[in-house]
Each structure stands twice: as C-alpha cells, then as structure tokens.
Amino acid sequence: MNACRRELAMDHVPSVCPKCQGDMAQGHALDNTYGGVLLSLWQLGPAKKSFWGGLKISSRAALLPIAAFRCQTCGYVEFYAREEFAPT
C-alpha cells in the first residue's frame, strides 16, 4: 500500500465516539500467550478448533492486524482490521 492510500484509509477510523462524541484513542487488542503477548488478528469465518490445539488458520496471508479505538469518555471500543495496523 502506498503512502496516499494509507492516509486515505486512516481518514476512515474514528476520532469522535459514535455513542457520546468523546475523543477516540487508538490502541490494540492483545492476546496473552505462554511467555508473552501477541497482537489479535482478524480471520474470515467462524473460529474452528485445530486438531493440534488452539484454532485453525486458513491462510496466514489472509490474517489482518486489528486496531482498537477506545472512547476516552465512555469506554466504547471499535475494532478495525487492516494491513496498516501491523506492528512497526
């Protein structure tokens, strides 16, 4: 994704809470794992258990990083799954 498309996409994330008009702050959702924490990822379809434990992954290329925007006033959280939210 080039810089222009990235800026366009970032215009479509919330800066004002749709519930109370408070300020939204960007964050991310963490998954605790043994020995650390990981960024939550979005995958198409319902979750399915893996034979080996955990969940099935259909295609690693199709997984998207999730950003969580939280209202500083009421706590409402809105999630967005997009490539530009990958860890830097």
Ligand SMILES: [Zn+2]
């Ligand atoms: Zn709010």
